[in-house]
Amino acid sequence: MFTVVKDWFYTKAGHVTFAFLPDPRGEELDPEQGYVRIWLDEGFLAEARTWGNDHFAALHGGVKLGFGDAGRAEFSTFTRSPQVVKSAGAQLNFPLTPLLPYFGGLVEVQAALYRATVKGALASAAHVAGALAGLIGPPLATAAAIAGKVSAGLDVVLDATGNQPVLGVHCTFESAGGGGRVLRSGHTVIVDAPPGSLGGTLCMSDGLLHLDTGSGPRRLTGVDYLVLRVECRTEPEIWLTPPIQARIDAAGLAYLAGRNDFKALRTEAVAAAWTLPDLVHRDRIRLAKLVAAKIDEVKQLGAVPSGGDETRALPAVDDPALAALRFEDLLA
Known part of the structure; x- marks a missing residue:
């Protein structure tokens, strides 16, 4: 058309x-x-x-x-x-x-x-x-x-x-x-x-x-x-879309259940954010860092986190640490 x-x-x-x-x-x-x-x-x-x-x-x-x-x-x-x-x-x-x-x-x-x-x-x-x-x-x-x-x-x-x-x-x-x-x-x-x-x-x-x-x-x-x-x-309206949130939840539940696939699910969730075509490259990195932080909250909270400010762990766009951040760093 x-x-x-x-x-x-x-x-x-x-x-x-x-x-x-x-x-x-x-x-x-x-x-x-x-x-x-x-x-x-x-x-x-x-x-x-x-x-x-x-x-x-x-x-x-x-x-x-x-x-x-x-x-x-x-x-x-x-x-x-x-x-x-x-x-x-x-x-x-x-x-x-x-x-x-x-x-x-x-x-x-x-x-x-x-x-x-x-x-x-x-x-x-x-x-x-x-x-x-x-x-x-x-x-x-x-x-x-x-x-x-x-x-x-x-x-x-x-x-x-x-x-x-x-x-x-x-x-x-x-x-x-x-x-x-x-x-x-x-x-x-x-x-x-x-x-x-x-x-x-x-x-x-x-x-x-x-x-x-x-x-x-x-x-x-x-x-x-x-x-x-x-x-x-300059920024998207929603960072944690339902597909990304579902991956976060799956990894958190695996950790709470003591399953062996927790690390693999965490890696898949971070990778999904790192490669998400819906975002420009700089925001993919920021989202990947947010996803890693959200999943790791389960270790402190003892439960899959929900609600609250979803961007509290989101790095600023001008955060100098982003320039050197590697995918491997988020998997450590």
């Missing part, structure tokens, strides 16, 4: 207005220094567009970037769009992707709205793909495989039906120094109006799209538009 939307966007380039509005508080994201996630923050389909009861808006959106052995992986969503895209001013905050590590290279971001007939093939595809949307999350290697197969299936549907986006946007980001648009937090905006026809400058105010014509920002009205938010973070 990335090719379909990209082709549509550049074909329509002379008929739509595009802008990237950087977050003034956000910094540029360098490779291996953080994570990116894409949100649909706002969308509006002008009331002049008649949809009727037998049509609805289907939403496609996502990102394509370098990830693991897959080279460039796609993480995308295709589902029934939030109904409030027909009402101006609604802050949707709809995640199009999970939080993804940025290893470098190009990051392609896109979103598109399609007009789907209730009993048509595109509606069926939106229903099936939407049901799978909950699987497009950690572990990310599995999510990438699922998203890729879903996207390939949607390409077949679009080829067969000839459906084109009602409105779509595609843009590319990269790390500083490449000469292109630098990856950082901000809003990607597409307005269904020719460049220069709006009579002012697009801007964000209170989290919503506005147009400043010289007398202050005012809400944009009368035209279709989409607003995507590019979120860049």
